[in-house]
Amino acid sequence: MKINVVFRRKEILNILIVVSVFLNIHCTKVENDTEDTRDVNISAIQPKDIFFKNTERINQLNPFPGQTISSKSTFTFEASSVTYGALLIFNKLPSAENLEKGIIDESCIAGVSNIASHDWDGRTVQLSNLYKCLPDNTLEILSKTEKVYLEGGSYYWIVLGYDDSFALTHSSPALLFNYQ
Amino acid sequence: MKKILYFIFVFTVFLQCENINNDTDDNESSAPKDIIIQIQNDYGHEIVVELWSGSNLDFHEGEVLGDNLQKLYTETNLDVLKLAVGEFKEEFYTVSSDKSTLIIVGIPENDDFIYVTDETFEEYPGSSCVIIINLNGQIEIKLI
Numbered sequence: 001m002k003i004n005v006v007f008r009r010k011e012i013l014n015i016l017i018v019v020s021v022f023l024n025i026h027c028t029k030v031e032n033d034t035e036d037t038r039d040v041n042i043s044a045i046q047p048k049d050i051f052f053k054n055t056e057r058i059n060q061l062n063p064f065p066g067q068t069i070s071s072k073s074t075f076t077f078e079a080s081s082v083t084y085g086a087l088l089i090f091n092k093l094p095s096a097e098n099l100e101k102g103i104i105d106e107s108c109i110a111g112v113s114n115i116a117s118h119d120w121d122g123r124t125v126q127l128s129n130l131y132k133c134l135p136d137n138t139l140e141i142l143s144k145t146e147k148v149y150l151e152g153g154s155y156y157w158i159v160l161g162y163d164d165s166f167a168l169t170h171s172s173p174a175l176l177f178n179y180q
Numbered sequence: 181m182k183k184i185l186y187f188i189f190v191f192t193v194f195l196q197c198e199n200i201n202n203d204t205d206d207n208e209s210s211a212p213k214d215i216i217i218q219i220q221n222d223y224g225h226e227i228v229v230e231l232w233s234g235s236n237l238d239f240h241e242g243e244v245l246g247d248n249l250q251k252l253y254t255e256t257n258l259d260v261l262k263l264a265v266g267e268f269k270e271e272f273y274t275v276s277s278d279k280s281t282l283i284i285v286g287i288p289e290n291d292d293f294i295y296v297t298d299e300t301f302e303e304y305p306g307s308s309c310v311i312i313i314n315l316n317g318q319i320e321i322k323l324i
Contacts, residue, residue: 040244041249044228044230044260045285045294048294048295067223068224175294176289
């Protein structure tokens with residue numbers, strides 16, 4: 001009789017453990033399964049499209065679109081994954097067709113690139129470390145040595161990324177900034 | 181020993197379930213108040229602004245997400261509010277103190293509105309506030 005009672009107690013205890021295991025799993029599941037049921041609306045304010053749609057996006061962190069910057073400012077972006085990169089500054093939007101072929105016109109004011117053997121970490125460029133664009137030179141669009149300093153006005157900046165064979169693989173939007 | 185372990189286990193289950201229940205019962209604070217909001221453009225460039233009210237607000241890739249989502253403007257035929265450099269918007273926007281406010285800031289470019297930054301405010305410094313977009317693109321809320 002005593003053996004039977006002990007056996008039953010054990011059985012009840014085992015059942016309770018199974019039930020609590022079930023409850024534990026269930027509660028954890030409820031916690032994890034919280035689907036996003038929030039309302040969704042499209043804003044009229046949208047991130048700007050990248051300059052070359054068939055490439056991967058390079059995010060530009062600073063300056064913000066339309067922001068006014070000074071000579072001590074820094075361009076910040078995310079292009080450390082690309083083999084070769086270039087940051088170019090234009091005084092008006094360039095032709096996408098020409099830029100894709102590596103041809104620049106007079107709208108290109110300044111730039112920096114490790115293709116031209118400039119310092120390049122894929123993340124930051126100091127405004128004081130920009131080189132002159134060479135619009136008439138299709139083989140070398142940026143001077144290797146001649147620095148350039150921006151005049152006050154509005155400009156667009158674009159970051160481009162290339163693979164080992166210098167094919168264009170990444171691009172950012174062309175973002176406006178003001179220089180004072 | 182087995183019993184002690186069992187009770188620890190059951191107690192853990194109880195606490196876990198209780199925690200889930202508590203997460204949904206957070207609305208029992210004091211009565212909500214009306215908050216007056218104005219906007220000031222100190223960005224140094226013309227801006228466009230959208231103001232959204234609701235809870236669990238978020239802005240991602242051009243989409244506004246939130247519970248009880250509501251656009252706050254009273255202007256008609258305007259998708260966004262335009263503010264010139266240095267302009268302080270005289271109109272008031274009213275939001276309930278128990279709701280969050282999401283402000284999305286952009287700049288006009290041709291026919292588009294280009295995203296600059298966004299910020300969500302869940303608490304307000306007082307009943308009359310001004311949201312300032314500063315020169316660095318940071319958004320702050322202050323008491324008027």
